[in-house]
Amino acid sequence: MSAMLLGRVSPVRRFRNRLAIGMVWLSVATAAVPLAFLMVYLAQKGAGIVDWNFLTDDIPISSRLPGPGMGPAVLGTLLITGMATLVSVPLGVLAAVYLNEYGGNRRLAAVLRFLSDVMAGVPSIVMGLFIYTVYVLRYGLSGFAGALALGCLMLPIVIRSAETALKLVPDELREASAALGARTSRTILTVVIPAALPGIVSGALLAVARAAGETAPLLFTIGTVNAANPSLFDGANTALSAQIFGNARQPFEAAIDRAWGAALTLILLVFVLTAVARLVTRRFTVR
Amino acid sequence: MAVTTAPPAPPRPPALTSPGRAGLSDKAFRFLSLGCGLLVLVILGFITVAMTQKAWPAFSHDGLRFFTTSRWAPNVEVFGSLSFVYGTVVTAIVALVLAVPLSVGLALFLSDIAPRRLRRPVSSLVDLLAAVPSVVYGLWGVIVLAPWLAGVYERVSDITSPIPVLSSLFSGPSTGRGLFTAGIILALMVTPIITSITREVFDTVPVMAKEAAYALGSTRWEMIRAAVFPHSRAGMIGAVMLGVGRAMGETIAAALVIGSSPQITANLFGSGDSMAAVIANQFNEAGGLHRSALIALGVELFLLTILVNIVARVVIARGRVRA
Amino acid sequence: MLRRFSRTGLVLAMALFAAACGGGDDTPNASTDGTAAGGTATTKEPALSATLNASGATFPKGFYEVAVAGYKKVQPGVTVNYNATGSGAGRQALQDGVVDFAGSDGLVNPNDLSKYKGEFVYIPTVAAPITVSYNLSGVNDLTLDADTIAKIFQRQVKKWDDPAIAGQNPGVRLPATDITVAHRSDGSGTTENFTKYLVAAAPNTWTLKSGSTVEWPSDTQAGNGNQGVAQIVKATPGAVGYVDLSDAKASGLQFAKVKNKSGKAVAANLEGTTAALAGAQINADLSYNPLNAEGADAYPITAPTWILVYKNQADKVKGEAIKSFLRFVVGDGQKLAKDVDYAPLPTALQQKAVAQIDLIVVPGT
Numbered sequence: 001m002s003a004m005l006l007g008r009v010s011p012v013r014r015f016r017n018r019l020a021i022g023m024v025w026l027s028v029a030t031a032a033v034p035l036a037f038l039m040v041y042l043a044q045k046g047a048g049i050v051d052w053n054f055l056t057d058d059i060p061i062s063s064r065l066p067g068p069g070m071g072p073a074v075l076g077t078l079l080i081t082g083m084a085t086l087v088s089v090p091l092g093v094l095a096a097v098y099l100n101e102y103g104g105n106r107r108l109a110a111v112l113r114f115l116s117d118v119m120a121g122v123p124s125i126v127m128g129l130f131i132y133t134v135y136v137l138r139y140g141l142s143g144f145a146g147a148l149a150l151g152c153l154m155l156p157i158v159i160r161s162a163e164t165a166l167k168l169v170p171d172e173l174r175e176a177s178a179a180l181g182a183r184t185s186r187t188i189l190t191v192v193i194p195a196a197l198p199g200i201v202s203g204a205l206l207a208v209a210r211a212a213g214e215t216a217p218l219l220f221t222i223g224t225v226n227a228a229n230p231s232l233f234d235g236a237n238t239a240l241s242a243q244i245f246g247n248a249r250q251p252f253e254a255a256i257d258r259a260w261g262a263a264l265t266l267i268l269l270v271f272v273l274t275a276v277a278r279l280v281t282r283r284f285t286v287r
Numbered sequence: 288m289a290v291t292t293a294p295p296a297p298p299r300p301p302a303l304t305s306p307g308r309a310g311l312s313d314k315a316f317r318f319l320s321l322g323c324g325l326l327v328l329v330i331l332g333f334i335t336v337a338m339t340q341k342a343w344p345a346f347s348h349d350g351l352r353f354f355t356t357s358r359w360a361p362n363v364e365v366f367g368s369l370s371f372v373y374g375t376v377v378t379a380i381v382a383l384v385l386a387v388p389l390s391v392g393l394a395l396f397l398s399d400i401a402p403r404r405l406r407r408p409v410s411s412l413v414d415l416l417a418a419v420p421s422v423v424y425g426l427w428g429v430i431v432l433a434p435w436l437a438g439v440y441e442r443v444s445d446i447t448s449p450i451p452v453l454s455s456l457f458s459g460p461s462t463g464r465g466l467f468t469a470g471i472i473l474a475l476m477v478t479p480i481i482t483s484i485t486r487e488v489f490d491t492v493p494v495m496a497k498e499a500a501y502a503l504g505s506t507r508w509e510m511i512r513a514a515v516f517p518h519s520r521a522g523m524i525g526a527v528m529l530g531v532g533r534a535m536g537e538t539i540a541a542a543l544v545i546g547s548s549p550q551i552t553a554n555l556f557g558s559g560d561s562m563a564a565v566i567a568n569q570f571n572e573a574g575g576l577h578r579s580a581l582i583a584l585g586v587e588l589f590l591l592t593i594l595v596n597i598v599a600r601v602v603i604a605r606g607r608v609r610a
Numbered sequence: 611m612l613r614r615f616s617r618t619g620l621v622l623a624m625a626l627f628a629a630a631c632g633g634g635d636d637t638p639n640a641s642t643d644g645t646a647a648g649g650t651a652t653t654k655e656p657a658l659s660a661t662l663n664a665s666g667a668t669f670p671k672g673f674y675e676v677a678v679a680g681y682k683k684v685q686p687g688v689t690v691n692y693n694a695t696g697s698g699a700g701r702q703a704l705q706d707g708v709v710d711f712a713g714s715d716g717l718v719n720p721n722d723l724s725k726y727k728g729e730f731v732y733i734p735t736v737a738a739p740i741t742v743s744y745n746l747s748g749v750n751d752l753t754l755d756a757d758t759i760a761k762i763f764q765r766q767v768k769k770w771d772d773p774a775i776a777g778q779n780p781g782v783r784l785p786a787t788d789i790t791v792a793h794r795s796d797g798s799g800t801t802e803n804f805t806k807y808l809v810a811a812a813p814n815t816w817t818l819k820s821g822s823t824v825e826w827p828s829d830t831q832a833g834n835g836n837q838g839v840a841q842i843v844k845a846t847p848g849a850v851g852y853v854d855l856s857d858a859k860a861s862g863l864q865f866a867k868v869k870n871k872s873g874k875a876v877a878a879n880l881e882g883t884t885a886a887l888a889g890a891q892i893n894a895d896l897s898y899n900p901l902n903a904e905g906a907d908a909y910p911i912t913a914p915t916w917i918l919v920y921k922n923q924a925d926k927v928k929g930e931a932i933k934s935f936l937r938f939v940v941g942d943g944q945k946l947a948k949d950v951d952y953a954p955l956p957t958a959l960q961q962k963a964v965a966q967i968d969l970i971v972v973p974g975t
Contacts, residue, residue, distance in 0.1 A: 060679075061675055061678050061679040061682065062675040062676050062678075062679045063671075063672075063675055064672070064675075064950070136706075136708060137706050137707075137708065140663075140708060141663060141708060219695060219699075220695070220699070220703075223663055223665070223691055223693050224691050224692075224693040225689075225691050226689075226691070227689065235661055235663075236663055236691050236693075246694070248837075249834065249835035249836075249837045249838070250837060251836070251837050251840060251856070251857040251860035251861050252860055
C-alpha cells in the first residue's frame with residue numbers, strides 16, 4: 001500500500017523514510033551484536049560444565065576443587081526470586097490499580113507515582129542494607145530477607161509498567177462494564193486487569209529478570225551455604241547471582257568455570273521463565 | 288397496537304447489582320489498592336529515615352563540604368562526593384543517549400516495522416538482554432569489552448586529537464575501563480526496560496489513527512511521527528524514567544568497569560567512579576564513619592534521583608504547554 | 611488471577627522439583643546431649659550437630675574453606691558457612707550479632723569496642739605473605755626495598771630502569787618500560803596491611819597513609835578483588851601490584867624479593883612468613899603485628915588474620931560447636947594450611963591460641 005502512495009512522494013520525504021527505517025533496522029543489529037558476542041563467550045566458558053550434576057550437586061566447600069555443582073544456588077535463586085515475585089507483583093499491581101483507576105490526577109496519586117520513580121533509582125546495595133537494618137538484625141540471615149530486598153527492587157518496575165498497561169486499556173471497556181451494572185472493583189478485576197494482562201506480565205517479567213540477576217541486595221541478607229537449604233525462613237541461603245560474583249573473583253580455574261556455568265544457568269532459567277510466561281499469557285488472553 | 292402492560296423487566300444478573308455486602312467489598316477493594324499504593328510511600332519513607340539516621344554522623348562531620356568537594360579519602364576521614372555525582376550523572380547521560388534511540392528503534396521495529404516472522408525472535412532478543420544478570424554484564428565488560436574498547440578508544444582519540452572540544456572529551460590512552468565503557472554497559476542493561484514498555488505503548492496506538500495518516504499520503508516514517516509518537520509520549524517518558532533510575536542505581540556492573548578512580552575529568556574515555564559503584568566497592572571493608580559516609584552517598588543518590596525526576600517533569604510540562 | 615497463579619505455580623513446582631532432586635544436607639538445629647568437651651584437641655569429642663554462620667575477610671578464605679571441609683570429616687553434623695564479604699562487614703555482622711564468629715585481617719578500633727555485644731577474643735588462625743607481583747619478561751629476580759616500593763606506588767618512580775630500582779638490582783638488565791601500578795578498587799584488608807607496612811617501613815617516603823581504601827594517584831589502575839589486580843598485572847607488561855600469595859601463584863605471577871628490617875632480601879614464601887610471625891611481638895589478647903617484623907629471615911609484608919568470637923556464648927549447642935571448630939582450625943587444621951599457600955602458626959602462638967579458645971564460656975559447662 002505504501003509503495004503505491006510513495007510513487008507520488010517527494011524524494012526528500014522518501015529519503016527520510018528510508019533513512020528512518022534503516023535506523024530502525026540498525027538499532028536491531030546494534031542490540032543483537034553485543035548480545036551475540038556475550039552469549040558466545042558465555043557458551044564457550046560455561047557450556048562445558050553445565051549438566052544435570054551441575055544443577056543439583058552441592059557446592060564444593062573448597063572452591064579450588066574442580067567439579068560441580070551449583071544445586072543450592074539454583075534452588076536458592078528459584079525460591080528467593082519466587083518469593084520476591086509473590087510479594088511484589090500483587091502489591092505492585094494493586095498499587096498501579098489505585099494510581100490509575102482511583103487516583104487519577106489527584107495529588108496523592110501524583111506523589112506516589114513520583115515516589116515510585118524515585119524508588120527505581122535507589123542503588124540495589126542500599127536496598128540490601130535497608131532490609132539488613134530492619135529485618136536481618138531482628139530475625140537473622142534468611143532467604144526471606146533476600147526476597148524482601150529483591151521485592152523492594154522489583155516494586156517500582158511492576159508499578160510503573162502495570163500502570164502504563166492499565167492506562168492503555170480503553171475507557172470504553174470500563175464504561176461498558178459499568179453499564180452492565182458491575183461495581184468498580186468487579187470491573188477492574190474481571191475486565192481491566194485481563195485486558196492489561198500482557199503489559200502487566202511483561203512488566204512483571206522485567207522485574208523478575210532484574211531481581212534474579214542482582215547480587216548486591218543479597219550480600220548482607222542471605223549469607224551463604226554449600227548445601228541446599230529448601231527453607232526460606234530458616235537459616236542462610238545462597239543464589240546463583242551471588243555465587244557468580246564470588247566465584248569469578250577467585251583465581252582457581254575450577255571456581256571460575258563454576259561461575260560461568262552458573263551464569264549460563266541463570267540466563268537460561270530467566271529466559272525460560274520469560275518464554276513460558278509469555279506463552280501462557282498469549283494462550284489465555286482474550287483478544 | 289396499544290401496549291397496556293409494560294414489557295417484562297430484563298432478567299437481572301444477581302451478583303452484579305445486589306447492594307449492601309457488595310458495596311462493602313467494593314470499598315474494601317478500593318481501600319486495599321490505596322494501601323498498596325501507600326506502601327511505596329511507607330517503604331521509601333522507611334528507607335529515607337533509616338538511611339539518614341545511619342548517614343548522620345558523616346553529614347555532621349563534613350557538613351556541606353560533603354556535597355561540594357570532590358576529595359574522597361576515607362583513611363583520613365575526608366569525604367567529598369562531587370566526583371561520584373559527576374560519574375553517576377555522566378554515565379547515566381551516556382547510557383541514555385545510547386539506549387533511548389536504540390530502545391525506540393527496537394520498539395518501533397517490534398510494533399510497526401518488523402515482518403511477521405521476525406517479530407518473535409527479536410522480541411526474544413530483548414527478553415534475553417533483560418535476562419543477563421548485571422554481574423555477568425560487569426564481568427564480560429571487564430574481561431572482554433574493556434580491553435577491546437581500549438584499542439577502539441586509541442583510534443578515536445587519534446582522530447579527535449586535532450579537533451578542539453572533542454579532543455578533551457575523547458582522549459587516550461585508555462585502559463578501556465572508564466566512564467564511556469560504563470555508559471555502554473548501562474545502556475545494554477537499560478534497553479530492555481525502555482523497549483518493553485515503549486513497545487507495549489506503541490502496540491496500542493489505535494489502528495484508525497495509523498490508517499488515517501496513511502490515507503493522507505504519509506510515508507511510514509511520517510505516519511509514525513504523526514500517529515504513534517504523540518499517542519505514546521506519556522508512556523515513553525515513564526519508560527525512560529525507569530531507565531534513568533536503573534542507570535543511576537546500577538551497582539555491580541558499574542563498579543567493575545568504571546575504573547574506580549574518583550576524579551572529575553572531561554575525558555569520557557578516562558576512569559571515574561559513580562555513587563552506586565563506590566558504595567558497592569568500599570562498603571564491605573568500611574567501618575564507623577566511612578560506612579556512614581557511604582550511606583550518606585546513598586541518601587545523596589536518592590536526592591539526585593528526585594531532582595532528576597522533578598527536572599524531567601518540568602521539562603515535559605513546558606513541552607506540553609508549548610505544543 | 612489465574613495467569614498469575616499459574617506462573618507462580620510453575621515457579622513453585624520447579625523449586626519443589628529441584629529440591630527433590632537436590633538431596634542437600636539437612637541442617638537441623640536440634641540439640642544433642644552436650645557433654646562438656648573442654649580441654650585439648652586430642653581427646654575424642656562427642657558428635658555435635660549445629661549450623662554456624664560466619665562472615666569476614668576474603669584474605670584467609672582459601673584456608674578457611676579447606677579447614678571447613680576438613681572439619682566436616684571430623685564432625686559431619688556441624689555445618690559451617692563462611693561468607694567472605696570482607697573484614698569490615700564481618701566485624702559489623704559480629705557487632706550486630708548476626709553471625710557466630712567473624713574473620714578479620716585487622717584489629718578492632720578501640721572506639722568501636724562499645725558497639726559489640728560483649729567481650730570478644732581474638733583467635734589468630736594463619737598468616738600469609740602479600741606479594742609485590744610484577745610483569746617484566748626477562749626479569750626473573752627483582753629486589754625492592756620499602757622506600758622504592760613506596761615511590762613506585764606513589765608514582766614518583768615511573769620507569770623500570772629508574773636508578774632507584776636499578777640500584778638494588780645490580781647485574782639485572784631492567785627495560786625502559788613504563789610502570790603501570792595496579793591496586794584494589796574495592797576496600798580491602800590486603801590494602802590495609804600493605805599500606806600499614808609502607809607506613810611502618812618507609813615513614814619518610816610514603817605519604818598516602820594506610821587504610822582499607824587509600825587515595826591512589828589517578829594514573830593508576832584498579833582491579834576488583836585480589837584476582838582483579840592479578841589480572842591487570844598478568845595482562846599488562848610493566849605492571850606491578852600487590853596480590854596475596856595464593857592468588858599470585860594461581861595466576862602464575864612473578865613476585866619480587868623485599869628487603870626486610872634487617873636489610874636482607876627475602877622472597878615471598880611461607881618460610882619467610884613463619885619467620886615473621888616468630889619475630890613479632892604477641893600481645894596478651896593475641897593481637898600482633900607481623901608487618902615489618904624483626905628477624906633475619908622474616909618476610910616483611912606478612913599479613914595476619916584472626917577470628918573474632920564472643921567470650922560468653924549464649925547457646926550451649928552453638929557454643930560447643932564453635933569451640934570445637936576453632937580448636938580444629940588452630941589444631942589439626944593447621945596441617946592443611948601449607949597446601950593452600952598459608953603459613954601455619956608457630957608453636958608458641960598456636961598454644962596461646964588454644965588457651966584463648968578455652969576462655970570462651972559456654973553455659974552449662
